[in-house]
Amino acid sequence: MNDQVQPLPLLDSLRAGISAPPAASAPPRLVKMRSFGIGEGSTVRISVAAGIAILALWWLIAQTGWVPHLFLPTPSEVINVARSIWEDGYANATLTEHVGASLLRILTAGVIAVSLGIPVGLLMGLNRWVKGVLDTPIEFYWPLPPLAYLPLMIIWLGIGEASKITLLTLAMFAPVVLSAQAGVRSLPLERVTAALSLGATRWQLLVEIVLPSALPEILTGIRIALGVGWSTLVAAELIAANRGIGYMIMSASHFLATDAVFVGIALIATCAFAFSYGMRLLERALVPWKGKS
Amino acid sequence: MLKVENASVFFAGRDKQVVHALDRVSLEIPERGFVVALGTSGCGKSTLLNAMAGFLPLSEGSITLDGKPVSGPGAERGVVFQKDSLLPWKSVLDNVALGLKFAGLPRNESRDRAQELLRLVGLQDFAKAAPYELSGGMRQRVGLARALAPDPKILLMDEPFGALDSMTREQMQELLVSVWVRTGKQVFFITHSIEEALFLGTEVIVMSPRPGRIVARFETDFVRRFAAEGDARAIKTEPAFAQLREEIRAIVHQSEDLVTS
Numbered sequence: 001m002n003d004q005v006q007p008l009p010l011l012d013s014l015r016a017g018i019s020a021p022p023a024a025s026a027p028p029r030l031v032k033m034r035s036f037g038i039g040e041g042s043t044v045r046i047s048v049a050a051g052i053a054i055l056a057l058w059w060l061i062a063q064t065g066w067v068p069h070l071f072l073p074t075p076s077e078v079i080n081v082a083r084s085i086w087e088d089g090y091a092n093a094t095l096t097e098h099v100g101a102s103l104l105r106i107l108t109a110g111v112i113a114v115s116l117g118i119p120v121g122l123l124m125g126l127n128r129w130v131k132g133v134l135d136t137p138i139e140f141y142w143p144l145p146p147l148a149y150l151p152l153m154i155i156w157l158g159i160g161e162a163s164k165i166t167l168l169t170l171a172m173f174a175p176v177v178l179s180a181q182a183g184v185r186s187l188p189l190e191r192v193t194a195a196l197s198l199g200a201t202r203w204q205l206l207v208e209i210v211l212p213s214a215l216p217e218i219l220t221g222i223r224i225a226l227g228v229g230w231s232t233l234v235a236a237e238l239i240a241a242n243r244g245i246g247y248m249i250m251s252a253s254h255f256l257a258t259d260a261v262f263v264g265i266a267l268i269a270t271c272a273f274a275f276s277y278g279m280r281l282l283e284r285a286l287v288p289w290k291g292k293s
Numbered sequence: 294m295l296k297v298e299n300a301s302v303f304f305a306g307r308d309k310q311v312v313h314a315l316d317r318v319s320l321e322i323p324e325r326g327f328v329v330a331l332g333t334s335g336c337g338k339s340t341l342l343n344a345m346a347g348f349l350p351l352s353e354g355s356i357t358l359d360g361k362p363v364s365g366p367g368a369e370r371g372v373v374f375q376k377d378s379l380l381p382w383k384s385v386l387d388n389v390a391l392g393l394k395f396a397g398l399p400r401n402e403s404r405d406r407a408q409e410l411l412r413l414v415g416l417q418d419f420a421k422a423a424p425y426e427l428s429g430g431m432r433q434r435v436g437l438a439r440a441l442a443p444d445p446k447i448l449l450m451d452e453p454f455g456a457l458d459s460m461t462r463e464q465m466q467e468l469l470v471s472v473w474v475r476t477g478k479q480v481f482f483i484t485h486s487i488e489e490a491l492f493l494g495t496e497v498i499v500m501s502p503r504p505g506r507i508v509a510r511f512e513t514d515f516v517r518r519f520a521a522e523g524d525a526r527a528i529k530t531e532p533a534f535a536q537l538r539e540e541i542r543a544i545v546h547q548s549e550d551l552v553t554s
Contacts, residue, residue, distance in 0.1 A: 190378035193348050198392035199368030199443055208391070212382050289381035292425040 073259040081259040082266075090260065091251040093243055099267060101243035105161065106229050109168030113225060117173050118218060121180025122210060131181075142174040146232040147239070154240060164236050171232040172225035179221020183214025216283075216290045223279045230272045245271075295322040295345065295370075295447050295479060300354035302340050302505075313504035314340045317354070320498060320507070322447065327473060327480045327516060329494035331487060333545065337505015338483045342451050345481060346372050358446060368392055371440030375452040377432040379424040385435050386411065386420035392443035403442075410438040413472060430461040437472065447479040454489070466492060467525055474520045487541050491515055491534060492525070499541060501548035509544050511537065 055075060061067055062074040069077075086095050093101075124131040141149070146167055157163035187210060195209045237246025245267050252260035283290065302315035315337040322328045330338040343349040345356055347366040356363040358370065371392075379388045386407050387394075393403035411417045414434040424432060433453055440448055454462045466489060473480055484490050490497045493516055499509040515528050528534060 188378065190374055190376060191380070193346070193366065194372065194374060194378040195391070195395075196348075196366035197346055197368070197370065197372040198439070199395045201395070204395050208394075209380070212380070215382075287382070289423060289425060292381060292423075 070256060070258060073262060078259050078262045078266075081257075082263045085260065085263055090248055098243055098245055098248050099271070101241075102233060102237065102245045103271070105164055105168060105244070106226075106233050109165050109172055110222075110226065110229060112165075112169045113172035113176055114222060117176030117221075117225075118180050118211075121177040121218075121221075122184055122206070122214065124177065125181040125184025125214075126206075126210070134177075138174055138177060141170065142178075146171040146228075147235050150236055150239060159240050164233075164241065167236055168229055168232055172229045175221045175224040175228060176218065177221075179217045179224070180214055182221075183217035184210060186217065187213045216287045219279065219283050219287065223276065226275050226279065227272070230268065230275070234268060294324060294359060295481070296357045297321070297341070297345070298355050298357075300341065300344060300356065301352050302337070302344065302349065303352045315344070315351075316504035316506040318505070318507055319354075322479045322481055324479060325477050327482065327493060327495045329482045329484060329490040329497045330500055331484060331490040331497055331541070331545075332500035332505075333485060333502060335505070336500040336502040338500050339451055340505060341500075342372075342449050342481065342483055345447075346370055346449050368396065368443040369446050371443065371445035371448050373433070373436050373440045373448065373450040373453045375455050377424070377429075377436045379432060379435055379439070381423065381425055383424075384420065385416065385422050385424060385427070388424060388435055389438045389442055391439060396443060407438070407442060410441055411435075413441070413475065414438045414468065428461075429457050430465055433457065433465060434468065437469070441472070441476065441478075445478070447481065450480065450482045452483050452485070455484070462489070463525065467519075469493065470516055470520055487538050487545070488529065491538055491541070492519070492529060497541070499544055499548075501545075508548050509541070511541070513537065 058072075059075050062069070062072050062077075073081075089095060090098070120130075120134065124134055149170075150163070150167055153163040153167045157166055191209055191213060192205065195205055200208065233244075234246035234249070237244035238250045241247040245264050248267075249261050249264035252258075252264060297318060297320050300315055300318045301313075304312040304314055306312040318337070318341060320328065330341065332338050340349065344351055345363065347363050347370065363370070379385075380391070383391070386404060389410055390403040390407035393406060394400075398406075408417065408420060411420055414437055416431060416434055416438070419427065419431065424435065427435065436453065437448075454465050457465060470493065482490075482493060484493075491513060494511075494513055495516060497511045497513060498507050499511075500506065501508045515534060519525055519528050522528075
């Protein structure tokens with residue numbers, strides 16, 4: 001009998017396998033877990049191709065005259081009209097004045113809605129009385145389409161800027177308030193207890209813990225508010241204004257100037273896209289930690 | 294010295310039942326003492342810690358720190374949580390300096406002090422990192438440094454290493470001992486690991502559920518010997534260590550049987 005322990009041949013081959021240098025000629029085949037859904041590949045190229053295809057289809061349909069020009073102008077016609085509006089203005093105002101009027105309204109209303117909505121929303125999330133009292137009016141008016149109370153705004157505040165800005169402020173206020181409230185509700189209790197055990201006062205707790213914790217939700221709320229703001233703004237300008245992108249579209253439609261209507265729609269799309277892109281940049285700058293805590 | 298006298302806690306449970314979470318618990322944490330509460334979940338150890346921290350009022354009894362009654366959370370009692378509660382929008386350094394900011398210390402001064410504490414827990418090179426970039430063990434070290442920043446009299450630690458893997462856990466235990474020795478704080482530490490309790494505590498109290506109460510107390514000197522000798526493995530493999538561990542295990546199982554039978 002041989003009592004000596006023999007090294008296992010398997011172990012030796014394992015060691016050899018570990019220390020063996022990787023074959024230089026063939027690069028290793030990289031593998032990853034199978035994914036489900038759209039996976040990680042970028043969709044940008046597909047989206048750009050789809051955009052080009054839609055433009056081409058538009059050009060084709062307009063060019064062949066399947067649809068009368070009155071209803072569907074060609075892309076080049078729209079570009080020409082855009083140029084002439086840029087140079088000569090439209091409906092008694094320059095393009096800058098129209099766009100400026102719209103931007104001024106939505107930005108003024110946005111600033112008021114955000115600077116009132118955040119503190120009100122935070123208070124509603126923190127205080128039972130504030131929530132109890134303010135829930136009633138907010139839950140009542142928030143589901144209403146803003147255009148339903150636009151006539152009331154006009155009766156009360158006249159046809160000028162005040163009624164439109166008030167309408168927009170009301171429309172944008174509710175999403176900001178509701179999101180700030182949701183932000184407070186999703187605040188982890190440990191963050192509060194930790195801050196209190198570090199000696200935070202009520203005010204420090206609000207500024208250092210509650211507000212930053214609610215910030216991701218608040219920014220989402222502001223994004224929603226801007227979306228609501230644009231649709232409300234254009235609708236309000238369609239009804240009662242003598243400046244603004246919505247007014248431009250309305251007066252173009254009175255003259256069946258479909259190409260000018262197209263220009264107006266493109267302007268709104270550009271502005272709204274720029275706003276949402278700006279919000280995305282703001283989110284990246286303010287809450288890079290979103291979803292990572 | 295932190296002193297708990299006849300502390301009882303009753304919660305409102307479901308269906309108007311009353312839950313007796315803590316039953317006339319008394320204990321003292323002396324200067325430089327390291328008291329570990331050991332027990333299964335539901336034995337009231339977290340309730341006890343929450344009461345000490347001031348998060349939870351007592352139904353009966355009292356808690357005093359150096360003779361002054363504890364009436365709410367405060368900076369003289371630092372808390373380290375099981376789930377780290379670091380602020381993701383602040384750097385590691387600013388997280389540690391949070392308590393100093395609350396106390397109104399000038400920015401430079403609080404940053405210097407925070408940097409010093411990061412050195413104490415071995416994270417001096419991660420001051421600028423974001424908390425979510427760190428591993429679980431590192432985050433708990435930040436939590437420890439943060440709790441130490443306002444220079445509390447006592448550290449209350451609620452299963453701080455419970456979520457860590459066993460290897461990281463042992464490293465953290467040794468780090469905690471060195472911090473404890475260097476700062477000379479009183480510590481109240483909660484765990485459900487018998488070995489951890491024996492290794493860390495100068496006193497181990499064994500708790501049992503329904504109602505939460507203390508069923509046994511042991512004074513040990515393993516941690517002081519580790520602080521002097523520095524060989525954790527040698528201590529944990531000693532017969533005396535193993536014997537006490539089995540003794541405590543028997544007590545824990547016995548008190549569990551009492552409840553279930």
